[in-house]
Amino acid sequence: MSSSDNTHPLVKWIDERLPVFTFLNHELRDYPTPRNLNYWWSFGSIAGIVLVIMILTGVMLAMQYTAHVDYAFDSVERIMRDVNYGWLLRYLHVNGGSMFFIVIYIHLFRGLYFGSYKSPREILWGLGVIIFLLMMATAFMGYVLPWGQMSFWGATVITNLFSAIPLVGDSIVSWLWGGYSIDNPTLQRFYALHYLFPFLIFAVVFLHLVALHVSKSNNPLGIEAEGPQDSIPFHPYYTAKDFFGFGVFFLVFMGFVFYAPDFFGEPDNYIPANPLATPPHIVPEWYFLPFYAILRAVPDIEVFGYILITAKLAGVILMFGSILILFFLPWLDFSKVRSARFRPIFKQFFWIFFVDCLVLGWVGANPPEGFFVVLGRIGTAFYFAYFIIIIPLIAYFEKPRPLPESISAAVLGGKKGEDS
Amino acid sequence: MTAKAQDTGAAGDDETRRDFLLLTTGVVGAAGAALSAWPFIDSMNPAADVLALSTTEVDLSPVEAGQSITVVWRGKPVFIRHRSEQEITAARAVDLSTLRDPVPDEDREIKPQWLVVVGICPHLGCIPLGQKPGQPRGEWGGWFCPCHGSQFDTSGRIRKGPSPTNLVVPPYQFTEDTSIRIG
Numbered sequence A: 001m002s003s004s005d006n007t008h009p010l011v012k013w014i015d016e017r018l019p020v021f022t023f024l025n026h027e028l029r030d031y032p033t034p035r036n037l038n039y040w041w042s043f044g045s046i047a048g049i050v051l052v053i054m055i056l057t058g059v060m061l062a063m064q065y066t067a068h069v070d071y072a073f074d075s076v077e078r079i080m081r082d083v084n085y086g087w088l089l090r091y092l093h094v095n096g097g098s099m100f101f102i103v104i105y106i107h108l109f110r111g112l113y114f115g116s117y118k119s120p121r122e123i124l125w126g127l128g129v130i131i132f133l134l135m136m137a138t139a140f141m142g143y144v145l146p147w148g149q150m151s152f153w154g155a156t157v158i159t160n161l162f163s164a165i166p167l168v169g170d171s172i173v174s175w176l177w178g179g180y181s182i183d184n185p186t187l188q189r190f191y192a193l194h195y196l197f198p199f200l201i202f203a204v205v206f207l208h209l210v211a212l213h214v215s216k217s218n219n220p221l222g223i224e225a226e227g228p229q230d231s232i233p234f235h236p237y238y239t240a241k242d243f244f245g246f247g248v249f250f251l252v253f254m255g256f257v258f259y260a261p262d263f264f265g266e267p268d269n270y271i272p273a274n275p276l277a278t279p280p281h282i283v284p285e286w287y288f289l290p291f292y293a294i295l296r297a298v299p300d301i302e303v304f305g306y307i308l309i310t311a312k313l314a315g316v317i318l319m320f321g322s323i324l325i326l327f328f329l330p331w332l333d334f335s336k337v338r339s340a341r342f343r344p345i346f347k348q349f350f351w352i353f354f355v356d357c358l359v360l361g362w363v364g365a366n367p368p369e370g371f372f373v374v375l376g377r378i379g380t381a382f383y384f385a386y387f388i389i390i391i392p393l394i395a396y397f398e399k400p401r402p403l404p405e406s407i408s409a410a411v412l413g414g415k416k417g418e419d420s
Numbered sequence B: 001m002t003a004k005a006q007d008t009g010a011a012g013d014d015e016t017r018r019d020f021l022l023l024t025t026g027v028v029g030a031a032g033a034a035l036s037a038w039p040f041i042d043s044m045n046p047a048a049d050v051l052a053l054s055t056t057e058v059d060l061s062p063v064e065a066g067q068s069i070t071v072v073w074r075g076k077p078v079f080i081r082h083r084s085e086q087e088i089t090a091a092r093a094v095d096l097s098t099l100r101d102p103v104p105d106e107d108r109e110i111k112p113q114w115l116v117v118v119g120i121c122p123h124l125g126c127i128p129l130g131q132k133p134g135q136p137r138g139e140w141g142g143w144f145c146p147c148h149g150s151q152f153d154t155s156g157r158i159r160k161g162p163s164p165t166n167l168v169v170p171p172y173q174f175t176e177d178t179s180i181r182i183g
């Protein structure tokens, strides 16, 4: 059916040999999409466009950048001062990194709120978590490249985490470094991997979309689209809606690039790396702050006066655990109802959880002393309790509100679900 | 043997033999593939030239009692402190059972007046303060790590804060009365 739409003889000739046009038609034009998607559903395609921008600006930067401890800092300064539009490429890349995380965090919380991780979308969700992990690794290694003080010391603190692993920890760390400290071999391998990982992300994004096109989009009501009356073709309806979203997004993005390009940055990173002097206060990039808070939250775990797990190891386990637990969410939340709109108790706890993540971010930005230690522990305890205890309990005890008969009945029947 | 196998039905026997061959070649192949990953992994370990730079000679004669110097060994700072009498006494007077990582001061140096430790906080790798006059040295007069507040005594032992262990004593020898080789 769709291939018959390709009437131009050249299009037909190509399509019969390599069915790209059939494919695009099928996946973009005819692709049935729930008719009630709101703007929270625009963030997936925004994330896609950001990935393309990161790769484009990254490749251009790579043509000017030198991955060597003696030249890296100066080569970035040269990009900023001498290379034509180098400042623009770099500020697009730097702020693009922050935008990427904002967009992904919104995308992820959208999924949490509307229950998009539930059957049959478990693998779609899991692939998303893998993308998130790869993004974190990519951004972490990218931040090392300009070889400023925060680059160096951030990398030192994070790679040293692995030394907490019993027995093999120290060998793993010197393997990661390629030496006895963060040095030239480390910078070079981080550069190679920083170049590679975005393409891995690209590949996983592709799988993410394949899985999406099998199960189709979830929607604000969280009920499946049943028939043609519940869906509309992706093109032109959602392409148009997505383009509007791009416009708004670019206003924000360019606002930072042109008016506050160093807003997300740390002034210390404009000081060349010095392996012999630690800056007084090391903070990671803002998007890692909640995880940094979890890392530092736990004390030594003692049993009868013996230290069973050191604070360092416990912190590392919890930090990785806080992300890995997302993989299990589809099974921890066994409530059949997806959308928080019909789950009064879940909805309240969702918002507490959201605030908890912000609080952890605030704790992560502050030195671990006094009040912040206590707050960090409470925040961390709640983070894990939310997934392991609260969500299963709600799934068991909560009485969801009645679901609408169908998307079309809810949307076209004049009755409107309250917006989130 | 073969005759007997044929008697009992070639098909059945063939199948078990094939299964066996499939399994063994599969296992050997998988082991080979796994082993061939090693050169790739090992190429990321410290290279020969990095290893070659792994000793540092230090002349201690210009360092007066009470002074400290920082030298670089394997890209890391090493703190060398010429300890005063009080510092040595303070380090030796400690009740070991109160320490997180209990090691007597005597076991942490070759000559009591020279304390040599790697200047990297065992917590997450920051460089503690206390080498230069005027820098905070913490409550025990050793070093203070600004990152998460670990405090070390005049023997470089952890006394307070998150570091699980003491500052590490690197391998070193006295090549002369006042000079050492680290590494």
Ligand code: HEM
Pocket: A051, A054, A055, A056, A057, A058, A059, A061, A062, A065, A076, A090, A093, A094, A097, A100, A135, A138, A139, A140, A142, A143, A144, A145, A146, A194, A195, A197, A198, A199, A201
């Ligand atoms: C997933 C996509 C990507 C993310 C999240 C990302 C993130 C980052 C970050 C946070 C920095 C540090 C910026 C700074 O403070 O200066 C950086 C630097 C850099 N990135 Fe990327 N990047 C991505 C893709 C790429 C790609 C595909 C390339 C090249 C092929 C690339 C090449 C570079 C270069 C050369 C630098 C150093 C120059 C500089 O610091 O401005 N990046 N990246």
Ligand code: FES
Pocket: B121, B122, B123, B124, B125, B126, B145, B146, B147, B148, B149, B150, B161, B162, B163
């Ligand atoms: S790195 Fe020194 S206290 Fe954490």
